[in-house]
Amino acid sequence: MSKQRAAVIGVGQTKYASTRGDVSMAGLVREAAYRALEMAGKGWSDIDAVVIGKAPDFFEGIMMPEIYLAEALGCVGKPILRVHTAGSVGGSTAVVATSLVQAGIHGTVLTLGFEKQSESNAMWALSLPSPFTTSINAGAGGYFSPIIRRYMEYSGAPELIGCMVALKDRQHALNNPYAHVRDKELTFDKVVESPMLWDPIRYSETCPSSDGACAMVLSDEAGAEAHDGPVAWIHGTAMRSEANNYGGRNVVSPKASEDCAADVFAQAGITNPRAEIDAVEMYVPFSWYEPMWLESLGFAEKGEGWRMVESGATNIDGGDLPVNCSGGVLSSNPIGASGMIRFAEAALQVMGEAGDHQVEGAKKAFGHAYGGGAQYYAMWVVADSKP
């Protein structure tokens, strides 16, 4: 049984900010959904189903918000499905929505991820005391910084590679009007001089806390062909997960990450990712994850990812593999939407709709998300032509 073809025909994002005090959660998701419908040339009545994702309910303290958001998303009387895979959820949500189209169940699906971090406290929601372990972990940075230290030690990477990534992504964000962190005055020295929060991670090397939502309209082949405008054809989707606490786990490049990348590239017929992919949107909440994922995903040899950063290969200005032209998670982080933003920005690149951060002539792009203790992975490959 072969899958049916599916494509992105609309993308909508909100302006990302530390506090979107002008809108409620319902207003936030509606804004993104509205823009995606605009681009798709569709109305609410054209949508067959909604697939929504966000980070744990615990963040905002609202149980099952998808239920009360159904009306804001024009979903009364239609199926709504919530996906939950921690920080990777935006990516997984898009993958689940795609599968509904590929399976022939629905012809037009609205998919959306959101977070309103201003109404939550994600850092401490991730640091709950328990009687079974020592309660000294300070948020996600506390968890990931020792893994980054392992990478730095084994790769022998120069210690300021992370600062280069941080500056590059923030410079990319200057070309994205939706991005949260847009600091025209930022310099490499300022990045380096920023205080250490979880040594070896500086404040400047971490993602912000953002409010925001991102939406996409996915269509079957007939709908995409009839669409008056650019589309992004989906060439492959993959998800993997694994436990985070077994002996001998490769914490720097978990097996689930490598398996997921191998799967999605095989589906897309890609044998040399670095040569064949024109733009990458990768989930990099802490700067060092760019070289780490470049290696894990097969864009660089093991231990060599930092050399791509150092040479400028991942910069939109002159690089052969531009990474996070939107500014990435380091510039906007509404957690539940962050993965979907990666997928949506990859789609915008092959649609030629990425505006001032467009990679010239991009034909194939890669979207990536991860979550939990680097346990959940979601990836897709999109292109400007049919698979």
Place this chain on the structure above:
Amino acid sequence: MSGYQQDPKIKPTALSGEVTMPAAIGAVEQVQSVRTPIAIDYIATPGASLSAYLRGMKQKKILGDKCPVSGQVFVPPRGVSPVSGQRTTEMVEVSDQGYVESFNVTRLPIKSRPDLNPPYVSAWVVPDGANVGSISLVAGIAPEDVRIGLRVRAVWKPDDELEESAANILHWEPTGEPDFVLDDLRIIGKPGGQQ
């Protein structure tokens, strides 16, 4: 004006310039909000393995679960092996000495530990006899001297203060032994970088 049955007919939003709200949804009244912090207190009920682990803690013993398939030992024990998915049937005592698998120097105050003054070392400590580490406090050494492979031992609360809690281990301190050499060639899968 902006009812959700209305079909939008506006041109796609260009990704350049400034972001403005679409007219159909931009004219609505700004939302009013009120901040009402909520909290949940809950009682955690440990299963058989964690109960044994907590009782062991009161006797200054660290107990782990052994995977019946791989032989790997997990601390704290959960009663199931994350490697094989099999229920574990054997508990083993692991050492209260071990090594630092990796670490950070945290320079933020942490809400659940107001007694802890930054900077402090948050480390993955792997006890001898266990196959995984857990996040632990390393003290009794300057943060800049901590390194991957550092040998450490548990510092326990005084005997008359012991409870059924992992908090009985106040922190881990250096033993003074030679560093443990991590086999990163096996774990990371790559010949080393710059030496």
